[in-house]
Amino acid sequence: MIKTIDYQIDGINDAELDIKRNSKLEFKLTYDSTKEIRALIAVIPGLGEDGDTYYRDNLAHSIARDLDAAVITVNYFGVKSNPPVAKFSIDEIDELILKTVAENIGNPIPDNIELTKMESEEIWDFVNEHLYAFIGMQKLTGKLIRDFKMPMHMTLTPPNGEYQNFGLMAALDVVNSVLYIKNNPPFKLHPNCQNGQLATIYVGSSHGGYIANLCAKFAPWAVDAVLDNCGWNLSTEIFDKKDYQPGTFRTIGFGKEIDFMRYRRDSRDNENFHLCISDKTFWTSNSQSPNYFSRSRYEIRDVNEPNHLKVLSNYPKPIFKCYHVKGDSVAPIDEKIKFYEQLQANxxxxxxxxxxxxxxxxxKFIKNLSHGMGMSIKLLVANNYEWILNKIAANKRPKCEPVITLETSQYTYKFSQKDNQVSLECKKKK
Incomplete structure (x- = not known):
């Protein structure tokens, strides 16, 4: 009999930004109560994939039905970043953009209008009343060209006080969900899985694949294997290029500080508006701010950072398997090749x-040759399940203290497990 249990547990606070978390860590566990379970599989959704719960629930159900594995799906920190769960909002930068553009087309917004204090519905009511009809009339009179669309920017705000942390807190949420179930299993364990030997496999596509790789970086002792489909990487190489990589930088949330039309997560059009959208974040590109997203912040999130991989090589080594399409326009294949070459070298x-x-x-398994390949995650797991379990069985991983320290240019990051939860200490170097 397939069972699904919903969990809400305490999540970690944001140690980098020193922000206390208001939301609970939510996740689901699905398993067959008639089976002895050999593996715990975390299926990690991609960026903003909070809406398609039907797919995720059915995926977990089918994996638990077909394999002797329990499946975790995690609403990690910031994942609920799409409407209707996330709400449109306007911050100070959005307001500046909107008022500047409105003034430039000859319909300034009065100074006493405080867009930052409006709820989502109020914002849309105001924008439509003040600007939509005006633009349409200007087109009719020839004062604006017929294909003109007013550029504007809004922020998507997740519920429960969450925001875009980009990867780090998300990865720790996934790890901590796995650790909670591993230490409180409601299912029968296979005889080979006694004494904490339940295999842990982290599976993800695109941003989910990136998070899976981060899990192995921040808590290698809690990860037996990573199964990745076209996962991207937040690379420090963007510091050394003239342009930011659109597949990474624009999703952090503060790209609008540089170019709101180019470095945005998404955009939407109607006949009069070109709406650019980013996630709410407290990170900034302002180097004078304590929330500056400096090179150190990139280094800790770069799964291919050479010095960190050398540190990881001294820990129990997870097994890595990745499918990646050669012509991937979102997650360039060169990054993944370098990552796997470094893994093998270590x-x-x-x-x-x-x-x-x-x-x-x-x-069926692979449906196209674009990013993600339309890959069936069900078949991704099924095709590799026994292969991975055999690899794990042959992988003699020594025990270690559940603590790892990773040095970056400006900060020391210490990830440590206590009471079945991994937390972070982040200290600036003197």
Whole structure:
């Protein structure tokens, strides 16, 4: 019999920004109560994939039905970043953009209008009343060209006081969900899984794959294997380029400080508006702010940071397997090749399957050759399950203290597990 249990537990606070968390860590566990469970599989949703719970619930149900595995799906910190769960809002930068553009088209917004204090519905009512009809009339009279669309920017705010932390808190949420179930299993364990030997496999596509790799970086002792489909990476290389990489920088949330039309997560159009959207964040590109997203913040989030991989090589080594399409326009294949070359050089069991041939497109497992390949996560897990479990069984991982310290340019990051939860201490170097 398939069972699904909903959990709400305490999550960690944001140690980097020194913000106390208001929300609970929510996740679901799905398993077959008639089976002896050999593995705990965390299926990690991608950026903003909070809405398709039907797919996630059915995916977890089918994996638990077909395999002797329990499945965790986590609403990690900041994942609820799409409407209707996330609400449109306007911060000071959004307001400045909107008022500047409105003034430039000849319909200034009065100074006494405080857009930052409006609720989502109020914002849309005001924008439509004050600007939509005006733009339409200006087009009719020829004062604006017919295909003009007023550029504007809004922020999507997740519920419960959450925001875009980008990766770090999300990864720790996933790890802590796994640790909670591993230490409080409601299911029967397979005889080979006694004494804490329940296999832990982290599975994700795109941003979910990135988070899976971060889990292995921040808590390698809690991860037996990572199964990644076209996961991207937040790389420090963007500091050394003339342009920011659109697949990474624009999703952090503060790209609007530089170019709101280019470095945004998403955009939407109607006949009169070109709306650019970013996630709420407290990070900034302002180097004078205590919330400056400095090179150190990138380094801790870069799964391919060489010095960190050397530190990880001294810990029990997770197994890595990745499918990545060669022509990926969102997550460049060169980044993934470098990552797997470094993993192998540091003694990790790492297998990279580069998909480039149209013959691999079978319409079931792989459906196309674009980012993510339309891949069936059900088949991704099923096709690799026994292979991974055999690898884990053969991987003699020594025990270690559940603490890892990773040095960056300006900060020391210390991840440590206590009472079945991994937390972070972040200290600035003197």
């Amino acid at each position: 003694g990790f069991d790492a297998t990279l399957d580069i998909v480039s041939d149209k013959s691999r497109v079978d319409g």
